[in-house]
Amino acid sequence: MKLVTAIVQPEKLEDVQRALVGHGVSGITITEVSGYGRQRGHVEVYRGAEFTIDFIFKVKIEVLVDDSACDALVGVIADSCRTGTVGDGKIWVVDVDSVVRVRTGERDHAAI
Amino acid sequence: MVLQINSGDTAWLLTSAALVLLMTPGLAFFYGGMVRSKGVLNMMMMSFISIGTVGVSWAVVGYSEAFGNSVHGVIGNPFQFAFLDSLVSGDPSVGTVPALAFAAFQGCFAIIAVALLSGAIAERVSFRAWIWLSVLWLVLVYAPLAHWVFASDGLTAASGGWIVNRLHAVDLAGGTAIEVACGAAGLALAIVLGPRVGFGSTPMRPHNMTLVMLGAGLLWFGWFGFNSGSALASGTWAALIWVNTLLSPCAAMLAWLVLEKRRDGHPTSLGAASGIVAGLVAITPSGGSVSPLGALLIGALAGAVCAWAVSWKYVLGFDDSLDLVGVHLVGGVIGTLGVGLLADPRTASKVAGLFYGGGVHQLWRQLVAVLAVGAFSFGMTWLIATALSRTVGLRVPMQAEVSGVDLAEHSEVGYDLTPVQHSTYRRVRHTLLLDPAQLPASSPQETRT
Numbered sequence: 334m335k336l337v338t339a340i341v342q343p344e345k346l347e348d349v350q351r352a353l354v355g356h357g358v359s360g361i362t363i364t365e366v367s368g369y370g371r372q373r374g375h376v377e378v379y380r381g382a383e384f385t386i387d388f389i390f391k392v393k394i395e396v397l398v399d400d401s402a403c404d405a406l407v408g409v410i411a412d413s414c415r416t417g418t419v420g421d422g423k424i425w426v427v428d429v430d431s432v433v434r435v436r437t438g439e440r441d442h443a444a445i
Numbered sequence: 446m447v448l449q450i451n452s453g454d455t456a457w458l459l460t461s462a463a464l465v466l467l468m469t470p471g472l473a474f475f476y477g478g479m480v481r482s483k484g485v486l487n488m489m490m491m492s493f494i495s496i497g498t499v500g501v502s503w504a505v506v507g508y509s510e511a512f513g514n515s516v517h518g519v520i521g522n523p524f525q526f527a528f529l530d531s532l533v534s535g536d537p538s539v540g541t542v543p544a545l546a547f548a549a550f551q552g553c554f555a556i557i558a559v560a561l562l563s564g565a566i567a568e569r570v571s572f573r574a575w576i577w578l579s580v581l582w583l584v585l586v587y588a589p590l591a592h593w594v595f596a597s598d599g600l601t602a603a604s605g606g607w608i609v610n611r612l613h614a615v616d617l618a619g620g621t622a623i624e625v626a627c628g629a630a631g632l633a634l635a636i637v638l639g640p641r642v643g644f645g646s647t648p649m650r651p652h653n654m655t656l657v658m659l660g661a662g663l664l665w666f667g668w669f670g671f672n673s674g675s676a677l678a679s680g681t682w683a684a685l686i687w688v689n690t691l692l693s694p695c696a697a698m699l700a701w702l703v704l705e706k707r708r709d710g711h712p713t714s715l716g717a718a719s720g721i722v723a724g725l726v727a728i729t730p731s732g733g734s735v736s737p738l739g740a741l742l743i744g745a746l747a748g749a750v751c752a753w754a755v756s757w758k759y760v761l762g763f764d765d766s767l768d769l770v771g772v773h774l775v776g777g778v779i780g781t782l783g784v785g786l787l788a789d790p791r792t793a794s795k796v797a798g799l800f801y802g803g804g805v806h807q808l809w810r811q812l813v814a815v816l817a818v819g820a821f822s823f824g825m826t827w828l829i830a831t832a833l834s835r836t837v838g839l840r841v842p843m844q845a846e847v848s849g850v851d852l853a854e855h856s857e858v859g860y861d862l863t864p865v866q867h868s869t870y871r872r873v874r875h876t877l878l879l880d881p882a883q884l885p886a887s888s889p890q891e892t893r894t
């Protein structure tokens with residue numbers, strides 16, 4: 334089992350969700366996060382004084398997935414959240430030891 | 446002096462007084478949005494507490510100092526109208542309105558004048574020091590200045606202040622006594638108090654621009670009473686002042702935004718709100734003596750110059766946090782000198798400026814008024830601030846300032862946006878929902894974190 338984590342532009346969340354539902358994904362978790370990558374934030378101006386704001390808003394999406402479906406899922410997310418500009422975000426995958434569905438007690442594969 | 450009380454004039458003045466009082470909560474929003482979220486309540490409280498401290502002081506001695514019988518044109522007899530007691534009966538009047546209505550109107554002026562000061566010292570002053578400052582500044586600075594500028598001979602007492610009666614400078618609603626005085630005082634306070642921790646090196650972003658816009662709107666609404674009520678009558682003159690109070694901020698907002706767009710690349714909402722206030726400040730002394738065209742010119746000039754002036758503090762290194770110098774001092778000077786340039790003799794003030802054939806006489810009077818008021822306010826405020834810093838102390842401890850003056854001074858936070866719930870166990874408020882029955886008597890979770 335894998336945990337797919339994607340950091341995306343907040344305004345692309347809806348597109349990603351639509352693509353994931355279309356792909357048959359039954360559940361996702363999202364978190365509002367702040368951070369920066371290569372684009373290093375943005376500039377704001379108040380009464381002529383410029384401020385560089387390093388941490389800018391992003392959405393973190395987490396999806397649990399079977400090993401076999403992982404690559405396809407990463408592709409779906411990447412395609413749906415890409416705008417082609419800096420700040421589009423990152424996707425990474427980590428191994429998951431075990432999963433429990435709280436309501437039924439089902440484990441691992443059955444719990445995804 | 447007892448004249449016939451005019452019901453229309455009285456109604457307008459009482460309405461105006463309420464409008465002027467609304468300016469102070471409006472200012473609280475305007476200022477509150479501009480500070481960081483950890484200081485929003487303290488910022489708003491400095492305005493609100495001024496309503497209390499200044500309101501009481503005004504009734505006790507402030508009104509008498511400003512409008513009592515003059516001592517050499519410098520200050521009114523401070524005991525003449527103590528507790529406004531002698532104004533209660535039906536007889537005393539100011540022009541065609543009851544003296545009590547005038548005292549109410551001027552009291553609201555005093556409140557907004559003191560509240561304005563808080564902008565120079567945001568996020569770092571102790572609340573106790575501010576309470577002292579608000580009372581001392583009213584009694585020692587504002588009330589004498591109001592006497593100089595507003596107390597015409599025979600208006601409330603036989604003799605009045607020197608600027609209005611001897612110098613004959615024109616100041617409709619306090620371009621000198623309020624705007625220049627506050628700007629100069631703000632500069633003195635910012636210098637004596639010192640900058641906020643991290644000023645100039647860390648970004649201090651306005652935390653809520655929507656509050657700033659709301660505050661600017663309320664200020665503008667209240668300012669119609671501030672300026673137009675100063676006619677002390679409801680008629681053609683009040684209408685002219687009302688129109689000028691509309692037009693000057695319009696031009697100032699446009700000028701500020703054009704300059705900002707060219708200099709910084711974007712027209713900002715803070716620029717729009719600041720431009721409105723700059724235009725209001727500049728029309729405060731001049732609204733009763735210029736034509737609508739003059740109001741547009743004064744507004745445009747104030748908007749453009751103030752947009753430039755707000756950057757001075759970064760060069761000079763004083764933390765005039767919310768730009769009392771850049772907006773109120775500079776805008777007040779522009780408006781007051783603007784009378785000397787653009788005063789139209791067709792208006793009820795019957796003064797001609799340089800461009801209306803009056804020569805430089807009025808400009809000279811206006812300049813003397815600006816310099817006298819500015820120097821007096823700067824010097825007295827410096828003395829008061831220095832005295833306070835050596836007695837009650839002006840600043841909160843550095844740790845309190847860094848973690849937020851709201852929590853340190855008021856034990857509150859402005860915004861609770863966390864979804865984490867609270868519960869109370871043995872009178873200690875926790876940030877987790879705890880069931881007391883489930884906890885052992887000496888559980889470590891019981892200790893306050």
